[in-house]
Amino acid sequence: MSVTESETEDSELVHDPASASPLKRWVLLDGSRVALAAGLASGLLLALLALFGVGLFRPTDGESVGALLTALIGGTLPFITIVLAVIQLVLSQELGWPEGLRERFEGAEEFREDVEATAGRTVSPASPAAFLRRIVTANADRATTLPSLLVEETDEEFAATVERYAAAVEAESETVAETLADADLGTFDALSAVLDRHHGEHYHIARRFQVDHPDAFAETEPLEEMIELMKYLAVARQTFKTMYIQHELATLSRRLLYVGLPTLVGGGVLVLVYPTVIDLVSSRDLLVAIAAAGITLVFLPFVVLLSHTLRIATIAARTGDFGPFVPRSTE
Numbered sequence: 149m150s151v152t153e154s155e156t157e158d159s160e161l162v163h164d165p166a167s168a169s170p171l172k173r174w175v176l177l178d179g180s181r182v183a184l185a186a187g188l189a190s191g192l193l194l195a196l197l198a199l200f201g202v203g204l205f206r207p208t209d210g211e212s213v214g215a216l217l218t219a220l221i222g223g224t225l226p227f228i229t230i231v232l233a234v235i236q237l238v239l240s241q242e243l244g245w246p247e248g249l250r251e252r253f254e255g256a257e258e259f260r261e262d263v264e265a266t267a268g269r270t271v272s273p274a275s276p277a278a279f280l281r282r283i284v285t286a287n288a289d290r291a292t293t294l295p296s297l298l299v300e301e302t303d304e305e306f307a308a309t310v311e312r313y314a315a316a317v318e319a320e321s322e323t324v325a326e327t328l329a330d331a332d333l334g335t336f337d338a339l340s341a342v343l344d345r346h347h348g349e350h351y352h353i354a355r356r357f358q359v360d361h362p363d364a365f366a367e368t369e370p371l372e373e374m375i376e377l378m379k380y381l382a383v384a385r386q387t388f389k390t391m392y393i394q395h396e397l398a399t400l401s402r403r404l405l406y407v408g409l410p411t412l413v414g415g416g417v418l419v420l421v422y423p424t425v426i427d428l429v430s431s432r433d434l435l436v437a438i439a440a441a442g443i444t445l446v447f448l449p450f451v452v453l454l455s456h457t458l459r460i461a462t463i464a465a466r467t468g469d470f471g472p473f474v475p476r477s478t479e
Contacts, residue, residue: 176462177340181399185455189444192451196440207432207439210423217422220446221415227404227449234401238394259383266376276338276388281328283384284342287377288321290370294357297365306364313353339388342381343466351378389467393460400456407448415446 175184199205207213244252263279264272267286273279291314298307327341354375358368365371422442429435 176458177343181403181452181455181459184458185448185451188451188455189448192447193440193444196443197436200436200440207435208426210426213439213443214419214422217415217419217442217446220443221412221419224408224411224415224446224449227408227453230453231401231404231408234397238398238401241390241394256387259380263377263380263384266373266380276391277328277341280338280342280381280384280388281325283377283381284321284324284328287374287381288318288325290374290377291317291321293370294365297367297370299364299366302364306361310357310364313357317350336392339385339392339463339467342385343463348382351375351382354378385467389463393463396456396460400453403452403456404449407452411446411448415442418442418445 196205200207205212260272260279263283264270267282269282269286272282294314295307295311298310324341328338354371357364358371358375362368418438422439425438426435429438
């Protein structure tokens with residue numbers, strides 16, 4: 149069975165993440181989680197002000213406001229359990245004894261040496277972005293040579309397929325390499341650059357070339373090295389994903405603690421004093437502002453959790469094509 153044109157043109161290997169909505173990508177991935185949480189909280193505050201303003205929810209109804217605040221404060225308490233569970237999860241991955249830690253270190257070092265041997269260059273970079281760029285550019289270099297390695301007797305249709313494949317790999321690799329070159333030293337910048345890049349599809353087609361057309365190439369070493377490099381890229385991407393999610397979970401637990409205490413204290417105080425506030429404040433607008441701000445305050449832990457969960461879930465979904473299996477996008 150030969151590689152068909154649809155496999156190279158209609159597959160996700162030519163997916164262009166730039167075609168996605170910049171706003172959607174900012175919300176799901178690239179945007180600051182603090183800025184997103186602040187935006188969500190501001191939107192909630194404006195919505196509450198609008199509800200109070202049109203009379204759908206009366207700020208002078210102390211029982212209704214108090215009941216809502218009490219329910220939200222009660223829902224905040226389980227966040228303590230979430231924080232403890234997250235801390236336990238992160239620590240279980242980070243702590244260890246010398247033997248286990250040594251095995252992890254030696255495994256990582258062996259992987260780096262394998263990449264260096266296949267890429268044919270000196271010591272690989274320590275930066276995640278530069279390390280991924282090394283693999284991507286080496287893979288593109290070998291893809292570029294594939295059309296010139298075809299023997300003269302090669303079928304024209306297959307030769308055209310190889311040229312399309314090489315062009316697709318080279319174009320995508322160039323885009324990723326440019327993004328990685330501009331990335332900071334952080335793990336997320338490196339990981340973000342290779343999201344939506346379905347290298348499992350590249351790997352699948354390269355193996356089809358190797359298995360179905362073993363005699364079509366005068367030299368098979370570049371194709372074999374491409375297959376190895378794409379394996380390394382998949383492993384590196386999953387490794388950096390693991391590192392980043394551990395960091396993100398630790399950051400999430402810390403921020404939940406930061407907003408959790410003010411939420412419990414501020415919300416509890418407001419529940420106790422709100423009936424008195426109604427009697428003391430004569431301005432309806434000021435009372436509306438106090439009620440809306442109090443409800444928004446109690447919602448903050450939920451907003452923080454949502455902002456971080458969006459990124460973690462998106463990363464998990466967009467790196468689901470580990471290895472030779474390529475799930476189709478559900479978006």
